[in-house]
Amino acid sequence: MALENSTSGRERMAQGSSAPPRVSIVPVNRDNAAGLAKTLDSVRAQTFRDFEHVVIDGGSTDGSVDEIRAREDGLAYWIAEPDAGIYNAMNKGLRRARGEYVQFLNSGDWLCDPQVLERAFPDPPFGEDLLYGDYWMHEGPGKSWVIRAPETLALSQFHGKSILCHQATFYRRALFGELGPYNENNRLVSDWEFNLRALLANKTARHLPFPLVGYQRGGRSVAEADLSLAEQAAVAEQLIPAAVRGDEARLRLLEKEYRRLKDLENWILRAKRRNGFVNVAMMTGWFLDRKGWVAGRKEGPKP
DSSP: EEEEEOHHHHHHHHHTSSSSSSEEEEESSSHHHHHHHHHHHHTTOOOOOOOOEEEEEEESSHHHHHHHHTTTTGGGGEOOOOSSSSSHHHHHHHHHOOSEEEEEEEBBBESTTHHHHHSOOOOOOOOOOOEEEEEEESSTOOEEEEEESSSSGGGGTTTTTTTGGGGGEETTTTHHHHHHHTTTTTTHHHHHHHHHHHHTOOOOEEEEEEEEEEEEEEEEHHTTHHHHHHHHHHHHEEEEEHHHHHHHHHHHHHHHHHHHHHHHHHHHHHHHHHEEEHHHHHHHHHHHHHHHHEEEEEEOOOO
C-alpha cells in the first residue's frame, strides 16, 4: 500500500501563487533513514525559497517514512511505495515536479551549504538547459576532495565515466518532455545516458564553478563497474554513429599517449632538479648521441 501526501503545494496555492517554482528538488530513497534525514535537512536549510521539495521513497521499512513525516511541512509531495528501481523512482518524481528546473538527489547526498540554490539561481537567472557544478567526494573520515567539472562538455569526456554528476546538475524540466524520461531498462547508467542524449541534441549547458553537493563515494556503479561499462557501451552503440565512435576511439589513444609523454617529461624535469648527477648523465648521453656514439658504434658526425 502506498503512503502519500501533499502539503506545501496547497499552501503555495493558498498564498495566491500559482506560478511554478524555479526548481524542484527530488530526493529518492529506499531504507536509508539517516541518509535521507541528512538530505532533507540540507534542502530545508536553503536561503533561496523559490523551490518545491518532492520526496520519492521506495517502500522503506527502516524508519525513513518517520523522517519524512517529521519534515512534512516543507514538502510539496511525498510518496512511499515499492518501485522498480532508482530510475523508476526518479521518473515518478519527474511526473510530480512542477519546477522550471529539476534536481535529483540520492538519500545521503547533501547540498553543500545553505546558499547553494541562491548562487545557482541568481537574478537575472541563467538560461541554459543544464546547470552543472562541482561536488565533494567523501571516502571515510578525513578523506574528501572536490571534483571539478569541465568548463565545456565534449563527447570524448563521456567514455567510461560520468563526467557530469547528476546530483550536481539542474536540468530544465522541459528537456525530459523533449528527450524522454530516464531509461528504466538500464540498472546503472540512465543518468549518464540522459546527459549524452542532451549533448547529442546540442542542448546548452553552463558550468557553475562551485561545489553544489557532497556525497559518499561508492554505491552500485562502483560495486558493479563491469555492468556499468557494459551498459554504457550498449547505449553508445545505439546513440552514436559508428564512424564517430571510431574517431573517438582514436582520439582516446592519442590522449593516452600524450599523457604518457607528459608524465615522462615531468619525471625528467623533477629528476633534473633533484639530482645533479642525472643532469651530467643526460648531458653526456646527449653529447654522445650528437657525435654519433650509439651503443658503442661511432657513426659519421651529425649535422
